Amino acid sequence: MAEPAETRTRTAAHLEALTQALETGTLRRVARMLNALPPAEIARLLESLPPPQRAVVWELVDESYDGDVLAELNDEVRATLLEDMEAEEVVAALEGLDPDDLADILQDLPDTVIRQVLASMDQENRRRLEAVLSYPEDTAGGLMNTDTVTVRADVTLDVVLRYLRMRGEIPELTDSLFVVDRNGRYLGVLPLTALLTRDPILTVAEVMEREPEGIPATTPATEVAQLFQHRDLVSAAVVDERGRLLGRITVDDVVDVIREEADQALLSMAGLDEEDDMFAPVPVSYRRRALWLGVNLATAFLASWVVGLFQDTIDQVVALAVLMPIVASMGGIAGSQTLTLAIRGIALGQVSSANAAWLLTKELLVGLLNGMTWAVVVGLIAWFWFDNTQIAAVIAAAIIINLICAAFAGLTIPLALRRMGIDPALAGSMALTTVTDVVGFFAFLGLASLYLA
Amino acid sequence: MAEPAETRTRTAAHLEALTQALETGTLRRVARMLNALPPAEIARLLESLPPPQRAVVWELVDESYDGDVLAELNDEVRATLLEDMEAEEVVAALEGLDPDDLADILQDLPDTVIRQVLASMDQENRRRLEAVLSYPEDTAGGLMNTDTVTVRADVTLDVVLRYLRMRGEIPELTDSLFVVDRNGRYLGVLPLTALLTRDPILTVAEVMEREPEGIPATTPATEVAQLFQHRDLVSAAVVDERGRLLGRITVDDVVDVIREEADQALLSMAGLDEEDDMFAPVPVSYRRRALWLGVNLATAFLASWVVGLFQDTIDQVVALAVLMPIVASMGGIAGSQTLTLAIRGIALGQVSSANAAWLLTKELLVGLLNGMTWAVVVGLIAWFWFDNTQIAAVIAAAIIINLICAAFAGLTIPLALRRMGIDPALAGSMALTTVTDVVGFFAFLGLASLYLA
Known part of the structure; x- marks a missing residue:
């Protein structure tokens, strides 16, 4: 976190522009500026605003971003914003969020709202959410998403290529497909780069990599972070105790773990907590x-x-x-x-x-x-x-x-x-x-x- | 860095196994255990050993890993290991390292060894190294590698697919190819996932993404880290002041920046430095x-x-x-x-x-x-x-x-x-x-x- 004093971070620059715009009351300009930023940065800005201004700015965030911004906010700030939202607004905001983010947020909500959120989901997504919810937040299972793309070992790369083209969409931060057997057991990864460079007549089994091994869902988040750092991973498979594929962890979530843990060490030495709101009452x-x-x-x-x-x-x-x-x-x-x-x-x-x-x-x-x-x-x-x-x-x-x-x-x-x-x-x-x-x-x-x- | 006390990190477990093996003198077992680990973890273990044991273990590291381990070590520990190596050993170890890692290490070496390292490189690699060396270590230019895969905007995806297959290899942590014009100016990215799912008759221009913008080489590392966190990037293009593609930064290097900065804040509050050797004399x-x-x-x-x-x-x-x-x-x-x-x-x-x-x-x-x-x-x-x-x-x-x-x-x-x-x-x-x-x-x-x- 230390940095040369002469540099001004992007967040600081945005914060000053935002504060100025708020003071002069040009709300339309604030909204335009805000909604051009990625959700994580909007979250950092909301955390940096005193509650009155925070409420104003939160209203200006485009509704389609609400869920992603909530997912990026620290626990306490999120709780204060959620408190002032109608149940329907909350349900709408949370629609389409990844199960790991959703699982985090649900813990702050009253039971009635949780029931409404669950009721609004289709069966498939509810099942996925429940898989994530069954593990503590700070384990591999709590960090995982269930948006894996899987292939069988005995098909050729050509079949995989045609399958992907038919599928038409691959989740973000996918650097490799997971190879599973007929019982859903995780066998290894097929990197997209291998798919693009190796001969299409080869089978997945011939090209796949057996490393890294699947991460057991109960592995502590700290250890997952070390694994990603030591092996320079972009994504990794999460498995249950029988080795069956449950989901995957992506590097963006791991980066958050690393930053939060380091921050927590600094803050807890002064008896503070990383999830506290700097502008709490x-x-x-x-x-x-x-x-x-x-x-x-x-x-x-x-x-x-x-x-x-x-x-x-x-x-x-x-x-x-x-x-x-x-x-x-x-x-x-x-x-x-x-x-x-x-x-x-x-x-x-x-x-x-x-x-x-x-x-x-x-x-x-x-x-x-x-x-x-x-x-x-x-x-x-x-x-x-x-x-x-x-x-x-x-x-x-x-x-x-x-x-x-x-x-x-x-x-x-x-x-x-x-x-x-x-x-x-x-x-x-x-x-x-x-x-x-x-x-x-x-x-x-x-x-x-x-x-x- | 804080973590539940009952968990034992992998590094701690490896450290104990290693120390025990060293004490019982079963060096062959130590070597086997060690060389099965990724270089980053070998580096963490070397940092955790008192100097006499460190020297023994360093001898046991497979020579082909030496360069990667050196790149991952903290400055002071690396300097003590380099001191005891012959110039030829150093030159051999550094062969094949990425330019950003090489640039870091060269700064610790005496001029005569630097000259030998430069002499051992071919012109292409020397030119790349010099590009990285011309920027301070803690800027986008100092973090970048030059192993970019570029394509032109006017070709079809089919041509790109055939080019990749002919090329036969794509650098690690490549999630997208960079689109450049004939003057080498950076225009945007072509995600591998788009390449795999979109219709091959489309041109790169029709499929490419213009976001994120290229990162100017003089951008401070701290800001690069924020950008990666806010936009969940795996890799990003580095450009010169005229917008020409210079290289790319990958998330693994950014993770190191984030961890080191957070550690530095904690340590500098006690007047300590992140690059110091815990076992310094x-x-x-x-x-x-x-x-x-x-x-x-x-x-x-x-x-x-x-x-x-x-x-x-x-x-x-x-x-x-x-x-x-x-x-x-x-x-x-x-x-x-x-x-x-x-x-x-x-x-x-x-x-x-x-x-x-x-x-x-x-x-x-x-x-x-x-x-x-x-x-x-x-x-x-x-x-x-x-x-x-x-x-x-x-x-x-x-x-x-x-x-x-x-x-x-x-x-x-x-x-x-x-x-x-x-x-x-x-x-x-x-x-x-x-x-x-x-x-x-x-x-x-x-x-x-x-x-x-």
């Missing part, structure tokens, strides 16, 4: 943020309690109060570097028990070296500032202790959280700060109480 | 981290200096030293929530001057409400703890002030940094903490000095 945001602040307050009081243990010492040497934030701050920063590396490494599968020992040794050594470096610097500054060598020695020792503990906590906390089934990105940062604050204050004030008071 | 990591800690130390001393201004007050009321970390901590957490939202919104183009005023009002209100909530809580606790209503009142007021300032700083700092051409993710977090520490200590101790001392 103040009371909603207030309650969400309050929760996170409340958890932090508990940990902050823990650190404060540690300081409280040494009130007498501080009373005698007030310079300790002045210097103590530095010990905590340096530990927090050093620890968060190790923590961030660990969180990313764990999510990508690059940090695990296999290399944890090696990494820990390295991080502890880096912590020790940095601890010694900054202990000297801070010690010297403290010495000149307060003209007291004992304070200088105590803060130097405390910084070394805290940076080593920070390295240890920065790596072991996320690994432990993961083992406990807690998202390291969500809880790691606050747990780490608690450790570095408590250790920092305890080491600094504790040593001071021994040698200074 | 201790001295290298030490120096890198030291820089970040040094910057933090300067800001920590600023906060410490503010506390120093009020030494006399603390000397009289030592409870202030106990409570002051709480004011700073609450401000830091509240501010980092606003900051994270802003950093992500700016990167996606969803936060700009068009909606900044609305967002600021919202964030200030949320800050005010949370400030009041936690002011009451902290005030009550402080009152019971120290049995002093004045301290309670002062800390309550300081928390409200700091949370409002935190909301203001959390949004304006990243916007200002961006305007100054500085990456908000890199500098935002430290700048924010400086503000919330300084304001927190100043408000709390300043009020205390007025009403308590």
Whole structure:
């Protein structure tokens, strides 16, 4: 997401044009501009508008785009728009959507509307939707569509070519046809490029590729994303436990998974959620943020309690109060570097028990070296500032202790959280700060109480 | 990147199997396992190994994979592997790589090796490489490959079909052919699916799609990524300033851009870099981290200096030293929530001057409400703890002030940094903490000095 500052993203440019047009009230121009954009970009713009403007712009979106735009919106923004729509409007908007998108949206709707949507579908489409709905949203089954084009292994390419021409239409993002046997079991893929270049008298069996294997429907979305990245796939088959073809996943949905997961790691480190509306009403945001602040307050009081243990010492040497934030701050920063590396490494599968020992040794050594470096610097500054060598020695020792503990906590906390089934990105940062604050204050004030008071 | 804790990614599973095999010394098994994986996954595994094991495993990678694996590795890990290779090995490994990957790798090589690589290429490939090398790595030109298949608009589909069959091969990830005029100007795309389903007597001009437009070679990679996401593209044409076809970008490279950008945002908030080797030698990591800690130390001393201004007050009321970390901590957490939202919104183009005023009002209100909530809580606790209503009142007021300032700083700092051409993710977090520490200590101790001392 980082980018050179001088570039202006398309979305930002469109957002500014849109806002200007809204302000001058030239709604017809807004509508024209808007409906020339792809649905995904309309969705990004709607997410970027405050609710009053959002409602206006949503009205201007061409009705035939409504479904695709809804599918691209984040959960919370979508829910607010759906709330204000009549049931008939919703049913009309959702018509013709892919089953995976439809399955996502249905979960936000009241039961009465769901029934109306289901009633409006033909049997074939209802059956497809139910197939997708039977898997959790974040699995291969939840990501799949059922618009596969299948062929048998024993026919010739010439037959396939004539079949496609008769069919007259191939779904978007189809780079290969799926080869199945008579029981619907997935056997492999027939790339369109092979179909176009190989001799038409060859049979599908002679030309097809047996790789990649079908993806079991229960495979987590994260793993599907890794598979697509590692093998540069455009589409892949989803199979049931008996190897029968259920549907296919296309790269556009995988790209969304990758972006959302990466965003989620960034946001959850601050206790936020990728599906939240940036422009949610103040009371909603207030309650969400309050929760996170409340958890932090508990940990902050823990650190404060540690300081409280040494009130007498501080009373005698007030310079300790002045210097103590530095010990905590340096530990927090050093620890968060190790923590961030660990969180990313764990999510990508690059940090695990296999290399944890090696990494820990390295991080502890880096912590020790940095601890010694900054202990000297801070010690010297403290010495000149307060003209007291004992304070200088105590803060130097405390910084070394805290940076080593920070390295240890920065790596072991996320690994432990993961083992406990807690998202390291969500809880790691606050747990780490608690450790570095408590250790920092305890080491600094504790040593001071021994040698200074 | 966040994922349910109970799932184990493929990479993590492979990493553990690999480490076990290495420990038991069954190198032949390691080699067999390794060379069955796609190059991108081999690269992830090499990145996840400590240097001694990495060197062993790299030797086991089949030589014919070397180039593709190098292309997938992060910059620093690649550089360490290249260092230990003979020039001839490097030349052999790089043979047959796509120009975009080759261009990336060449930048890490010494001039003598670059000359050898260029000398080993035929004129056609050298010309292609030079085309890619003439654009920065993070632009459409730097991402492109030159393996386009082009057709003219005035021929029939039947002629195109015969041409492809004669050609015998179509590059990977080709979903459409590019239509160009006699001067090489890009006119549009002919999807393979259209080629397979439309009547062969139609001309290309009758069937081709004029969307999407060609991407100018100087377009930033970030914008290319947005375009692919918004339009669900598999490949897109890259054109020069006169609209002539230069090459094409494929979705696999775009997926890498998206993942790397998102990772970079997460890592740069902790002063880290996506291209760094997690297992870099201790001295290298030490120096890198030291820089970040040094910057933090300067800001920590600023906060410490503010506390120093009020030494006399603390000397009289030592409870202030106990409570002051709480004011700073609450401000830091509240501010980092606003900051994270802003950093992500700016990167996606969803936060700009068009909606900044609305967002600021919202964030200030949320800050005010949370400030009041936690002011009451902290005030009550402080009152019971120290049995002093004045301290309670002062800390309550300081928390409200700091949370409002935190909301203001959390949004304006990243916007200002961006305007100054500085990456908000890199500098935002430290700048924010400086503000919330300084304001927190100043408000709390300043009020205390007025009403308590």
